[in-house]
């Protein structure tokens with residue numbers, strides 16, 4: 001295990017194995033979770049720091065490139081210790097700083113409108129690597145990260161063991177201590193993962209990428225629709241609400257001429273009736289590789305109004321960072337041969 005993958009008790013065991021004092025574990029953990037370098041760990045004897053450094057890898061994520069948008073959004077390119085790269089986005093809202101992180105290097109889900117899936121998935125991220133994305137971004141921004149959304153590249157439910165450990169590390173009281181109520185986990189809708197997340201007891205917000213009011217449209221957009229019908233996704237969502245008592249967020253990217261008619265809004269409302277939920281609308285960010293385009297502002301406003309008239313809780317999400325390709329669905333894994 002890498003240092004950033006370990007809970008304090010795991011760190012304790014490793015220190016004991018090295019013949020070191022157990023009480024150092026908490027100190028080391030709290031330094032690591034401040035994003036400190038070994039040089040900065042001033043209350044740890046130098047000899048121990050050197051031993052740790054030679055015995056373990058850190059297993060974090062280093063920022064190797066940052067791009068700042070006109071709206072203050074920052075897109076990061078992180079490098080992991082094996083050279084694999086992932087992207088993340090830091091956004092500033094009135095209620096605090098939000099960070100969007102990647103859970104896999106790339107993605108295998110194949111959604112037709114999403115850049116993250118174009119090169120497939122190289123590998124799962126480890127807990128410490130996801131934590132490393134947060135630590136590095138917080139250091140870079142010099143401001144506490146209040147919200148974390150698992151909406152960068154990757155399908156969290158296909159890397160759930162690591163994701164759950166990451167969430168426990170992120171919210172650890174001796175670490176970043178970020179409230180899980182300020183964390184959202186987004187999935188393309190894998191029922192088994194949704195049930196496991198509910199059973200984990202972690203009070204995160206679940207977001208399900210629905211993007212369609214019926215299976216016919218969903219099949220045009222998301223290959224996962226071949227495996228699970230919307231009925232099955234809804235059943236999993238109802239199960240989540242029942243187990244956790246928390247509402248579910250449905251993500252709905254509005255795509256011109258595909259899923260943005262008033263009839264689609266009515267059909268969607270019919271599906272969601274009676275379910276404790278909220279709909280997040282976002283006009284699709286078009287990719288050059290894809291034929292799909294975002295809905296016009298008028299269509300988006302009308303869609304929102306139809307849902308609202310039918311008493312479905314819904315809002316339209318602002319799109320930040322579009323000028324740096326940092327908006328939803330624009331994160332990609334492939335860079336030019338000349339590097340960054």
Ligand code: SAH
Pocket residue numbers: 109111113114115150151152153154155156186187188189207208209251253282283284285286287328329330
């Ligand atoms: N795999 C997970 C999480 C990563 S994608 C999931 O599918 O939810 C995060 C969100 O961005 C999803 O709702 C996804 O459908 C959406 N998204 C992907 N490409 C997009 C694009 N081009 N425009 C708007 N949203 C997009």
